[in-house]
Amino acid sequence: MSAVTYVEAIVVGALQGVSELFPVSSLGHSILLPAWLGGQWQRDLSIGKDSPYLAVLVAMHVATALALVLFFRKDWVRIIGGLWTSIRHREVRTADQRLAWLLVLATIPVGLAGLLFEGLLRDHLGKPVPAAIFLTLNGGVLYAAEKFSRRKPADEADTVDFSTEDTLVMRAVSVEEATDVRLAKLRVGEAVLIGAAQILALLPGISRSGITMVAGLRRGLGHEDAARFAFLLATPVILAAGVLKMPTLFAPENQASLGPALVGSLIAGVASYISVRFLTGYFETRTLTPFAIYCVVAGIGSLIFFAV
Numbered sequence: 254m255s256a257v258t259y260v261e262a263i264v265v266g267a268l269q270g271v272s273e274l275f276p277v278s279s280l281g282h283s284i285l286l287p288a289w290l291g292g293q294w295q296r297d298l299s300i301g302k303d304s305p306y307l308a309v310l311v312a313m314h315v316a317t318a319l320a321l322v323l324f325f326r327k328d329w330v331r332i333i334g335g336l337w338t339s340i341r342h343r344e345v346r347t348a349d350q351r352l353a354w355l356l357v358l359a360t361i362p363v364g365l366a367g368l369l370f371e372g373l374l375r376d377h378l379g380k381p382v383p384a385a386i387f388l389t390l391n392g393g394v395l396y397a398a399e400k401f402s403r404r405k406p407a408d409e410a411d412t413v414d415f416s417t418e419d420t421l422v423m424r425a426v427s428v429e430e431a432t433d434v435r436l437a438k439l440r441v442g443e444a445v446l447i448g449a450a451q452i453l454a455l456l457p458g459i460s461r462s463g464i465t466m467v468a469g470l471r472r473g474l475g476h477e478d479a480a481r482f483a484f485l486l487a488t489p490v491i492l493a494a495g496v497l498k499m500p501t502l503f504a505p506e507n508q509a510s511l512g513p514a515l516v517g518s519l520i521a522g523v524a525s526y527i528s529v530r531f532l533t534g535y536f537e538t539r540t541l542t543p544f545a546i547y548c549v550v551a552g553i554g555s556l557i558f559f560a561v
Contacts, residue, residue, distance in 0.1 A: 255293070255296050255297040255305070256297070256305055256507075256509035256510045256513070257297055257298065257305055257306055257309045257510045257513045257514070257517075258297065258513060259512065259513045259516055261294060261297055261298060261513065262309060262510075262513035262514060262516055262517030262520075263516060263517060263520050264286075265283065265286070265298065265306075265309070265310070265313070265517055266313055266316075266516070266517030266518060266519070266520030266521040266524065267520050267521070267524050268282055268283070268286060269283065269310065269313040269314070269317065269517075269521045269524070269525075270313070270316075270317060270320070270520065270521040270522065270523065270524025270525040270526075270527075270528060271524050271525075271528050272460075273314070273317045273461070273462070273491070273521075273525060273528075274317070274321075274462055274484070274487075274525060274528040274529050274532060275460075275462070275528060275532065275544065276391075276395060276460040276462050276463025276464075276466060276541060276544045276548075277388075277391070277460055277463070277544055277547060277548055277551075278384075278387070278388055278391055278454070278457070278458050278459055278460040278461075278463070278548075279460075279461075280375075280379075280384075280454075280457045280458070281384045281385075281387060281388045281391070281457045281458035281459070281460075283298075283300065283310060284300060284379055284380065284381060284384040284457050285381055285384050285385065285388070285551075285555050286298070287299070287306075288381040288555075288559065289555070289558070300375060300379040301376065301379070303501075303504075303506065305506070305507045305509070305510040306510075307501075308498075308501045308502040308504070308507045308510065308514070309502070309510055309513065309514040309517060311494075311495050311498045311499060311501065311502060312495070312499070312502055312514040312515070312517070312518045313514075313517055313518050313521040314491050314494065314495040314521075315491075315492065315495035315496060315499065315518065316518035316519065316521040316522035316525065317491055317521055317522065317525040318487075318488055318489075318491040318492035318495060319492070319522060320521075320522045320523075320525035320526040320529065321484060321487065321488040321491070321525065321529060322488060322492070323526060324526055324529050324530065325484065325485065325488070327429070328429050328433070328485070329488075331349050331430070331433075332349055332352055332353045332356065332433075332485075333353065334349065335347060335348075335349030335350040335351075335352065335353040336350070336353035336354070336357070338350060339353065339354065348430075348433055348434040348437040349433065349437075351437040352433050352436055352437040355436070355437065355439060355441065355444040356444075356448075356485060356486060356489070358441060358444060358445050358448070359444045359445050359447060359448025359449070359486055360448055360486060360489055360490055361445075361448075362445065362448060362449035362451075362452060363448060363449065363451040363452050363454075363490055364490065364493065366452040366455065367452075367455065367490075367494055370455060371455050371494075374455050374456060374457075375455075375457070378456060378457055379457055381555065381559040382556065382559050382560055383456075383457060383458070384457040384458045384555070385458065385552050385553075385555035385556040385559060385560075386458065386552070386556060387456045387457055387458025387459050387552075388458035388548050388551060388552035388555065389458075389548065389549055389552030389553055389556065390458070390459070390552075391458055391459050391460055391463060391464070391548045391552070392544070392545045392546065392547070392548025392549035392550075392551075392552060393545070393549060394459075394463070394464065394467055394545075395460075395463055395467065395541040395542070395544055395545035395548065396541075396542065396545035396546070396549070398466075398467040398470050398471065398541060399470075399540050399541055399542050399545070402467075402470035402471050402473075429481075432477065432478055432481055433481075435474075435478055436474075436478060436481070436482050439472070443472045446468060446472070447465060447468040447469050447472060447482065447486070448465075448486050449468075450464045450465050450467065450468035451464065451465055451486065451487070451490060458552065460548075461483075461487055461490075461491075462480070462483045462484065462487060463541065463544065465479075465482070465483035465486055465487070466479040466480055466483045466541065467541075469482050469483065476536040476537075476539070476540060476541075477533075477536050477537050479536075480532060480533065480536040481533065484529060484532075484533075502514055
């Protein structure tokens with residue numbers, strides 16, 4: 254297969270960084286963009302077994318995960334610290350300890366599903382028409398979530414209980430800590446169900462962040478909390494999957510794509526950091542509706558273009 258060029262890697266890196274975190278499906282766009290452009294782009298950027306393009310996408314996913322780690326670095330220090338103290342003292346008492354275990358348990362279903370089905374689904378559905386269909390469905394699900402999801406009463410949603418925390422003198426509580434206390438109130442079954450929703454993102458066109466947010470909204474989370482939980486859940490999943498597949502990038506047949514992969518990954522990392530910074534603010538006051546409309550329009554347009 255043809256090697257990925259620097260120009261292709263830069264464009265795809267920017268696309269990956271944005272579409273992975275925006276609820277519009279990075280895999281769907283990674284399939285549809287080369288098909289729309291056609292010619293050499295379509296030949297170079299073909300997803301398939303042992304494809305250099307697929308190996309480059311793996312590197313870009315790792316860059317996206319690292320950008321998430323960097324953005325939520327203070328939060329991950331607290332959460333990992335909570336996990337460590339929970340294991341050490343054999344207790345689950347604080348909000349950080351409980352949230353850490355919820356994240357661990359919620360990532361298990363998608364981790365197992367990814368190992369079992371990702372390659373199969375990608376090889377059979379990694380084509381423009383299926384991607385267009387699932388992108389359209391993604392938009393429909395986002396729109397339905399906004400119309401029919403239940404909301405907790407404002408006083409219930411905004412109440413934060415620090416009674417289980419160690420007594421501290423005049424300690425300022427950050428917005429992130431307050432959000433995590435609310436997330437820690439999720440029941441184990443609810444958290445696992447939200448995390449399991451990521452399995453649907455194995456289908457090209459279904460957004461990982463979008464479908465996870467939808468599951469969170471259905472469980473009564475607000476947009477800001479649902480988005481934060483989605484990003485926290487996505488970080489270990491994307492990072493683990495990327496690291497697991499990273500050796501394929503260094504296979505002899507992919508040597509010519511190493512330089513473009515590095516440049517594209519840097520672009521993807523920067524774009525991801527900017528995206529998560531924007532989205533965490535966006536979902537404080539706004540909804541999924543604009544992304545739903547975009548997915549439906551782009552999906553139907555692509556379906557007409559490729560199927561007719």
